Every structure is written in structure tokens, then in C-alpha cells.
Amino acid sequence: DAGITQSPRHKVTETGTPVTLRCHQTENHRYMYWYRQDPGHGLRLIHYSYGVKDTDKGEVSDGYSVSRSKTEDFLLTLESATSSQTSVYFCAIRGRGGPGGTDTQYFGPGTRLTVL
Amino acid sequence: GESVGLHLPTLSVQEGDNSIINCAYSNSASDYFIWYKQESGKGPQFIIDIRSNMDKRQGQRVTVLLNKTVKHLSLQIAATQPGDSAVYFCAERVQGAQKLVFGQGTRLTINP
Numbered sequence: 001d002a003g004i005t006q007s008p009r010h011k012v013t014e015t016g017t018p019v020t021l022r023c024h025q026t027e028n029h030r031y032m033y034w035y036r037q038d039p040g041h042g043l044r045l046i047h048y049s050y051g052v053k054d055t056d057k058g059e060v061s062d063g064y065s066v067s068r069s070k071t072e073d074f075l076l077t078l079e080s081a082t083s084s085q086t087s088v089y090f091c092a093i094r095g096r097g098g099p100g101g102t103d104t105q106y107f108g109p110g111t112r113l114t115v116l
Numbered sequence: 117g118e119s120v121g122l123h124l125p126t127l128s129v130q131e132g133d134n135s136i137i138n139c140a141y142s143n144s145a146s147d148y149f150i151w152y153k154q155e156s157g158k159g160p161q162f163i164i165d166i167r168s169n170m171d172k173r174q175g176q177r178v179t180v181l182l183n184k185t186v187k188h189l190s191l192q193i194a195a196t197q198p199g200d201s202a203v204y205f206c207a208e209r210v211q212g213a214q215k216l217v218f219g220q221g222t223r224l225t226i227n228p
Contacts, residue, residue: 031214042205043160043218050214058215090159094214097150097165104150105207105216107159 003027004108006091012114019078021111023091025071031094032074033105034058034066036087043090049074081115088112124203126223135196137222139189139206146208150216151180151191155202163191163204193224201226 003026013019023032033048035058045058047066055066063085067075078085089111097104129135141149147168152160166173166180166189173180179192189206205221 033215040220042220045215048215097162102148102165102167104148104162104165106162107152109159110157 004091004093004106006089006108006111008111009109010112012116013081014116015082016080019081019113019115021076021089021091021113023074023076023108025074025093027093027095028071029093029095030071031103032068033092033094034064034074034076035090035092036060036085037090037110038087046076046089078113081113083115086113086115124221124223126225128225128227129196130227131198132195135193135200135224137191137193137204137224139191139219139222141187141189141206141208141219142217143208143210144184144187145211146217147211148209149180149182149189150207150209151178151189151204152207152218153200153202153204154221160205196224196226198226198228200224 005024007022031050034046035043037043044060046060046064047058049055049068052068065077091108092105094103095106150165151163153163154160164175164178164180166182171182177194181190203221203223205219207216207218209216
């Protein structure tokens, strides 16, 4: 499981409230990613981080912010949740994969977020 | 568990048969490809990967084939088992990029 945990695993919240999702890794990986997964869209990148305090936007970053104050934790914040942000959120890290040591991405178990 | 796709392409095979799942990728500059398996309620699980300088790579019961001419990737699963039932999707990395682009996936169902 690449040592990735996500919390909470399930959350129901109301429109307009702030929400923070946490991703924690135990293997000192430099790169971490946040994705959302929705029917008909597959996995879409929200933000990613390439080091402490170093982050960049993905394809669906509007309405989301991230922070990485230490290597092991990558936080995703919805400043004011909307119903369109109801989704399953996955965190991933970049680690060693297949031939020649090419780095690949490994995923956490996901957080199911419902915004009412 | 969570629904990963309400209208995914589906493939049904008999237990013990071989299955082939296909993926068309979009970018001729992609140099690395990955297959993931996702069971209901779980995160995507890495299965096997291949670099663009290879045509074929084998793992345990799985083989990935890459045809760069037509930008096509396939995953072959030998002697399917009930535990192989899941959604399978491919991902590609454009050369030099730090990000992956994911396909929507195929739902594989193993019939007893």
C-alpha cells in the first residue's frame, strides 16, 4: 500500500463549509498528488507537490488549495465546499515502479466526500 | 463501495479464461505507461508498467503489450480468477512531465 493513509475516509458536509483532507505517507517520498475521481471522468489531478512548500496546480484546481509543511503530510482544503465537489479523493505518491527503476504513482485508499 | 464509473466499457469472461483489456492513448510523446486495477471501495493498485522502448512486458499472470504505431496498449490477464473482477485503467506519462493522464477504465467481470 506504499505506506499511504488518508483521513477522514468518509465525510459528509454542507455547502459553504471548509473541509480539509489529509494524506500521510511514511516513506519520505518527494512527490505527492491529489486526484478526484468521478463517474465519466476518471482520475483528474487537482494539485501536486514536489517538496516541502513546493506545490503546483493540476487540471481541476479551482476551489481547492493545498499545503505541505512537512514531507509526510499533504493537505487538500476546500475553502467553501460546493455540491460539485462531491467526489472520491485519492492521494498518490511517486515511487519506484517497473523496468529501469522508472518512477510510478501509488495511491492511497481514498476519501469519499459528500457535500449536501 | 464507491462507483468508479457508471458507464464504463465492460468485459465479461469465464473463470479460467484469458482476458484482454485495451487502451488507446492520446499523446505520441508519451514515454511511460501503467496499468492499474481498482476494486470497489479501494484505491487504484499498480499492476504493471512499460516504457516506450519496449513492446512487451510480462508479470505474474499479466502481460502488457505496447503498439506505438497505433498508440495502443493492452493488458492480458491469463487464467482469470474471481479476484480479478475490478475496473482496470491505463495511464500515460508524457516525456518530461511529472504528471500522468488516466483513461476512464474497463470493468472486468469474471463469471464462475
